[in-house]
Amino acid sequence: MNIPILKKILQRLFKFYVKKHFSKILIALFLSFGVAGGTAAIAWLLDPAVKKIFVEQDRTMMFLIPLAIVAAFSIKGLSLYFARTILIKLANEVVRVMQIELSSCVLKSDVHTVESKHSGKYISHFLYDISLVSQLVSSGVLNIMKDSLTLIVLVALMFYQNWKLASFAMIMMPLAAIVAKSLGRRLGKVTTQSAKVVGNLTAFLSEMIKGLRMIKIYQQENFEFDRSKKIMEEHMNKQNKIGFVTIRATPIMEVLTGIIIAGFIYWTGIMVAAGEMQINNFFSFLTAMMLAYQPIRSLATINMLFYQGAAGAERVFTVIDTEAKIKDNNSSNNLNIKEGNVEFKNVDFSYPKTEIPAIKNVNIFIEGGTTAALVGHSGAGKSTIINLLPRFYDPSNGNIFIDKQNIKDVSLFSLRKNISLVSQDIILFDDTVRANIAYANMEATNDQIQKACEFAAASEFIEKLPQSYETLIGENGIRLSGGQKQRISIARAILKDTPIILLDEATSSLDAESEEKVQNAILNLTKNKTTLVIAHRLSTIIRANKIIIVNQGKIVETGTHNDLLKNSNIYKNLYSKQISTN
Numbered sequence: 188m189n190i191p192i193l194k195k196i197l198q199r200l201f202k203f204y205v206k207k208h209f210s211k212i213l214i215a216l217f218l219s220f221g222v223a224g225g226t227a228a229i230a231w232l233l234d235p236a237v238k239k240i241f242v243e244q245d246r247t248m249m250f251l252i253p254l255a256i257v258a259a260f261s262i263k264g265l266s267l268y269f270a271r272t273i274l275i276k277l278a279n280e281v282v283r284v285m286q287i288e289l290s291s292c293v294l295k296s297d298v299h300t301v302e303s304k305h306s307g308k309y310i311s312h313f314l315y316d317i318s319l320v321s322q323l324v325s326s327g328v329l330n331i332m333k334d335s336l337t338l339i340v341l342v343a344l345m346f347y348q349n350w351k352l353a354s355f356a357m358i359m360m361p362l363a364a365i366v367a368k369s370l371g372r373r374l375g376k377v378t379t380q381s382a383k384v385v386g387n388l389t390a391f392l393s394e395m396i397k398g399l400r401m402i403k404i405y406q407q408e409n410f411e412f413d414r415s416k417k418i419m420e421e422h423m424n425k426q427n428k429i430g431f432v433t434i435r436a437t438p439i440m441e442v443l444t445g446i447i448i449a450g451f452i453y454w455t456g457i458m459v460a461a462g463e464m465q466i467n468n469f470f471s472f473l474t475a476m477m478l479a480y481q482p483i484r485s486l487a488t489i490n491m492l493f494y495q496g497a498a499g500a501e502r503v504f505t506v507i508d509t510e511a512k513i514k515d516n517n518s519s520n521n522l523n524i525k526e527g528n529v530e531f532k533n534v535d536f537s538y539p540k541t542e543i544p545a546i547k548n549v550n551i552f553i554e555g556g557t558t559a560a561l562v563g564h565s566g567a568g569k570s571t572i573i574n575l576l577p578r579f580y581d582p583s584n585g586n587i588f589i590d591k592q593n594i595k596d597v598s599l600f601s602l603r604k605n606i607s608l609v610s611q612d613i614i615l616f617d618d619t620v621r622a623n624i625a626y627a628n629m630e631a632t633n634d635q636i637q638k639a640c641e642f643a644a645a646s647e648f649i650e651k652l653p654q655s656y657e658t659l660i661g662e663n664g665i666r667l668s669g670g671q672k673q674r675i676s677i678a679r680a681i682l683k684d685t686p687i688i689l690l691d692e693a694t695s696s697l698d699a700e701s702e703e704k705v706q707n708a709i710l711n712l713t714k715n716k717t718t719l720v721i722a723h724r725l726s727t728i729i730r731a732n733k734i735i736i737v738n739q740g741k742i743v744e745t746g747t748h749n750d751l752l753k754n755s756n757i758y759k760n761l762y763s764k765q766i767s768t769n
């Protein structure tokens with residue numbers, strides 16, 4: 188990361204996250220004066236301590252100076268404590284605000300944007316990258332204030348005690364600055380690599396845990412274990428690198444300090460012998476110089492904190508700055524449904540980063556309240572067609588209308604409010620049965636939920652669950668059977684009660700009885716609704732008012748079951764295969 192970018196990121200961090208807490212930073216700055224003053228007082232007090240107590244043997248001072256030393260330490264300690272408290276709180280507040288902003292961005296993002304990156308990487312933005320920013324705000328900001336103030340005051344004291352020696356000690360400063368600059372940039376780079384590794388690690392862990400059954404059945408425990416060892420080793424290496432770069436400043440600084448102190452003692456020897464310096468000045472000066480070591484070291488490494496924090500912030504900002512393409516246009520009206528006619532007009536669509544269009548020149552008209560079945564081979568483009576209606580994606584060409592209103596011109600909220608989706612891969616949350624169903628309508632009464640479950644042929648099995656509607660179903664409904672999950676997702680769609688239903692029929696076959704139950708549930712769901720169903724079951728296909736055959740992204744035939752049986756070879760072919768499997 189180069190300096191202009193670093194500057195830009197820091198400015199943005201300050202402007203949007205820190206500026207509004209500026210009063211707190213001012214208080215911390217004020218407390219930093221306490222830290223600096225306390226530290227300098229400790230060094231300065233050695234001057235009268237030596238002079239009054241040891242040389243002049245002043246009785247009162249023997250009592251007062253130790254008290255003053257306790258006071259100086261207390262001021263330093265308390266100021267530091269309160270300043271840290273303020274900045275820890277501030278940093279955690281910044282973390283909270285950034286995390287909220289990040290989650291809001293993820294929720295508003297296009298499906299494509301979020302799905303193009305592994306979920307584990309997003310998690311590492313939330314946890315790792317933001318923690319780097321937090322360190323920048325808490326340690327970085329405080330250290331820069333308290334350490335530079337302390338250093339200034341100590342240097343002033345050194346000049347006060349003996350300007351010649353102080354000038355000599357100043358050689359250290361530019362050297363420290365040079366060391367700092369190169370290390371900071373290096374650390375920024377290593378941190379960026381490390382963030383990548385942490386992202387890979389979270390991604391790997393989430394897959395390992397989710398895929399445990401597949402790992403076991405394919406007996407790939409060793410393979411996965413080796414993989415985990417590799418990733419963890421890489422993680423360790425990067426962390427080592429960060430650690431090494433961070434502490435690389437230490438030996439350099441130690442050596443520098445050693446040289447300076449040695450030169451200093453040599454020179455004072457000469458000065459004291461020549462009567463140019465008192466012993467009390469010597470002690471005070473030496474203490475000030477020793478105490479200056481810590482802030483110099485901290486300031487020499489502080490830019491690392493800034494580079495690291497900025498690198499983390501940059502990755503978070505990249506996510507925040509990715510604008511959603513699918514959003515309301517300025518004049519979005521609410522979708523107004525009367526008949527519920529759905530029409531696709533000359534619709535083309537290609538997935539991002541693909542060459543061949545997934546669907547081409549699709550024209551569909553579904554009369555309100557009727558069911559159209561999409562039929563075709565796997566990969567033909569059926570799910571793609573369905574995903575265009577709730578605008579998970581926008582067509583590359585052509586338009587989609589609901590009751591003559593272009594879905595691009597109505598508000599996204601009103602569009603999706605009118606559509607239910609039962610997808611091929613059912614998504615359930617780790618919550619109770621009730622909560623999963625009520626997800627469609629948070630205000631639904633128990634009665635409504637129960638009725639929806641009866642319609643979906645789900646109430647009988649739900650009532651047999653250990654805590655009935657209050658049973659926790661586990662991550663993605665792991666504690667339910669396939670058919671049960673389907674029926675819950677159908678109940679959820681029934682509860683939403685929308686004029687338009689999208690149904691991506693699950694291909695998994697159920698036993699005859701469950702099959703019939705799910706079929707009945709679907710019938711209840713789609714009664715008098717405009718339904719676009721991707722049909723795999725013959726019974727669904729035959730019942731549809733219109734059958735649309737999709738082949739390689741194009742619609743090749745449309746008609747009723749009887750029409751198609753008479754006229755379409757493709758359909759006859761599909762039909763006979765279905766007959767033989769059923």
Ligand SMILES: Nc1ncnc2c1ncn2[C@@H]1O[C@H](COP(=O)(O)OP(=O)(O)OP(=O)(O)O)[C@@H](O)[C@H]1O
Nearest residue numbers: 538539541545563564565566567568569570571572
């Ligand atoms: N997110 C995606 N990114 C890129 N290409 C995709 C994506 N999803 C689907 N495709 C491609 O688009 C084509 C159509 O896929 P689609 O999911 O619509 O098929 P389908 O007819 O629903 O098949 P199935 O019956 O197996 O579910 C396929 O060739 C597939 O590889």
Ligand SMILES: [Mg+2]
Nearest residue numbers: 569570611691
């Ligand atoms: Mg599909």
